[in-house]
Amino acid sequence: MMFVCFIALIVLKSTPAFSSSTGHASSSSNPVGPEQINHAHLMEIDYSQLYLNKKDSDVILVVENTRFYAHRNVLASRSVYFRALLCGGHKEAGQKEVPIKERSATSVKVLLQYIYTGRINLSTLESKVVVDLLILSNVFGFTNLQFSLCEYLWSKIDVSNVSTLFAVALYYQIKEFEVKLFNFINIHALDVLESKDSLSLTPKALLLILKHNTAYTNELDIFRVVCQWIKKKKNELDPEAKTKILCAVRYQLMNDEELSEVKRSDLVRSNRNILDVIQLRLDSLPQEYSDRGRLEPNVNFAVGTPNKLSQIDGGTMIMLGHPSNINYIEMELSNKQAIYYTYYIEVSMDGQDWLRVLDHSNYHCRSIQRLWINRIFVRYIRIIGTNNTSNKTFNFLKVMYNTDKLHLVEIKNGLVGKENTFLFLEYYKKYDICLMR
Known part of the structure; x- marks a missing residue:
């Protein structure tokens, strides 16, 4: 047998x-x-x-x-x-x-x-x-x-x-079990890849980690540990596997000094394909090679430091301690004198370019707001009040990647539209979040 x-x-x-x-x-x-x-x-x-x-x-x-x-x-x-x-x-x-x-x-x-x-x-x-x-x-x-x-x-x-x-x-x-382990690896990506046990990873497993947006660490550090991994596994890897792994590094996230170190590497200098990939990334910055953002399930980023909370014109803004993936915002409409609140929510990575992820300008809202959005990678979140009768301040209670019943919900403008048990299967088919399309 x-x-x-x-x-x-x-x-x-x-x-x-x-x-x-x-x-x-x-x-x-x-x-x-x-x-x-x-x-x-x-x-x-x-x-x-x-x-x-x-x-x-x-x-x-x-x-x-x-x-x-x-x-x-x-x-x-x-x-x-x-x-x-x-x-x-x-x-x-x-x-x-x-x-x-x-x-x-x-x-x-x-x-x-x-x-x-x-x-x-x-x-x-x-x-x-x-x-x-x-x-x-x-x-x-x-x-x-x-x-x-x-x-x-x-x-x-x-x-x-x-x-x-x-x-x-x-x-x-x-x-x-695979999903839980993968989430752990993404949270501790650099430490995992630097460990001796990383040699247990197959090329397929390593590529899954490198291609995911939530292995949050400096890209040059990722390149260095990848090179070490390749050199230690050189007798087991074919040239195609080496090229695929090196191509999975996001060179467009590096500065000029870091790129200079990359191009001096023996593994890169000897591989024309890698040099072409680096140049292509620098020229095009395709969407599938975006920034990496930490994925920490059920960690509430709205509490503790080093987050910064500030009142802005028409609303409230929070800056997270580090770029993170979120899909859930919970807030309190604290001004009891207001008859109702209307608002919209925008997110940004740099505090300059904003994306509106939820718009409740036409809804009359009260008390605690429990809001689901499609997973997104952010550093700044701002809530802007519209048509409110008095002070436009908002209390952030939770900002997080929420997995509680995530596989059962379908999101429509921040509201749970309906239960969808099929999403549960999708969650375990992918390492990405099931609502990500």
Whole structure:
């Protein structure tokens, strides 16, 4: 029995220990915590007495020259994959010994323990075994186990292991986990790319990061770490992959001094295509190569420093501490003497050129305003009152990229037009926000 695991073999060679935690809250129904997986209550029959029982075994799984005695009926009852393999038309159905290639004996033994007992103690396992279990749970169709392993790994996420996990989630299409990891990478892009674990990234995974607008960091720094990554992976990359990766850097965001350093680089000087790309970017500045903006889900930029709030002619303006992607503004119409408020909202990157993203000039508005807009990259936000009966001041309560029920809403002029469950699927198909068109 053989399945495609090439990427897993690469990333598991250098998988670091999961020694730190982000403190993310767990949503698991597992009552004993993420380190102690206990799904025994989901099993119709307790098979624990048969675990590695040689006497009653009718099939042997052979892994790395290690033989595990098992039972076809048990494996088939717990996994659709094993049911098809051992009880269907495959040659393994008639074999006493079934080889499992490109997997570790340790991880297969732990998986068998889960199959027979519904339990695993993750705290006793090395990190590479846990990652291997994640792959096995995906390949063999153990959905509940996969979910619990993703929760456990997420609780240990940091810049030293996120690349390995992202490469695995991307390759095995573990979509929800993939999206969470991708968002983490974008927030910590430079630290992730500078880490040793970044060598676990495939060219495809690295390109996804580089092409996204939310890997917010200095572009010259991105170019430097990309060059380091290419040099360390030079024996694994073909010329086309190197060119694609170097072309994904946004050279038009660099100043003359930074571009001078780029053009002196050995990787650029020796590649005429890269030099042509740089010149094309400088000449055209196409929309798909816009500025990068930080994507920090559910972080409220309206509170704390270094934001600057100021009253302007006809309204209120906030300058964010750094350019950011937002899709939600919540504000309070604080002047109780006003019968109603009308207003519009504009955004800008430089405080000079403004784009109107919402216009409620013809709406009578009161109290708290909860406003959705299509995701946009901004530094300045201003609210301008129109036709108001008195003081035109506005209180920013929230400015953020809001993911709460985002996948269920359709936006029409700052209002939730209708629920749209299809958007949920779109959110997990893309790394961009589902409402972005």
